[in-house]
Ligand code: AMP
């Protein structure tokens with residue numbers, strides 16, 4: 001069973017030995033291993049039951065460290081890194097050959113991020129390699145935002161969970177890549193698309209899909225709770241589903257029902273994002289047959305929240321064998 005503790009040096013000691021450990025980041029908990037050590041990377045895929053065609057993000061201390069692993073950084077990427085690192089922004093950059101194929105699923109770009117969480121920063125300062133760290137959950141399931149969520153799913157398979165408290169952002173990073181130096185958002189996440197566009201101008205958006213099995217963060221069904229989830233107007237849905245055996249994920253309205261969670265009573269998108277995975281987790285554990293959820297306002301972090309809810313609600317899983 002994994003030990004849970006707050007010793008950065010213990011986490012570093014295990015990572016140096018080639019083991020994988022769960023670490024806190026400001027987005028969600030990551031399952032970390034030495035990104036330059038193929039056995040450690042293979043162990044990440046094994047523990048997560050993640051298909052190897054789904055590439056991993058490498059985590060580095062800062063921009064100079066990132067430069068060790070990428071061939072060059074296009075101008076808009078540099079501007080974004082300077083503005084948003086450390087923080088929930090992942091950049092897809094042309095990789096150096098030191099990065100193993102297994103990390104990138106054979107792609108010629110590598111996903112790089114500089115996490116802001118103080119314990120992740122301390123850990124990265126202690127080790128002399130980048131950390132490959134996908135979310136510390138079984139493939140396709142809800143991302144963990146607390147150490148105990150990691151313990152529930154992966155506790156039997158890893159030696160240590162570095163506990164940094166609840167994740168302050170609660171959503172995965174925003175992923176930005178470049179096609180002919182033109183920025184494209186591949187995953188909506190902890191930094192709003194509007195904030196990115198405010199810095200580098202108009203970006204493309206390429207979120208789907210089933211036709212792109214290389215990037216399952218983009219799979220139609222992902223981030224899925226164990227119960228069926230239906231997305232729509234709660235007032236409408238409650239005309240069709242029994243109120244007393246349905247879990248309700250409302251944005252701010254209190255329906256006075258037994259199994260409900262309010263993402264943000266004050267209507268704050270940041271607070272809603274921070275609670276999203278926790279509340280889905282709590283709702284799936286309640287004695288309900290279905291979870292009814294309403295979308296957030298389609299702006300800022302609301303777009304990233306809605307992206308997760310749509311994937312959680314999708315009925316087609318690709319590949320469904322991993323559900
Ligand atoms: P996770 O680590 O669970 O947050 O998922 C990381 C996601 O990053 C993957 O599912 C992909 O969607 C994306 N990703 C990582 N590396 C690349 C890459 N080189 N090209 C495109 N997408 C990538």
Ligand code: MG
Nearest residue numbers: 134135143217
């Ligand atoms: Mg994930």
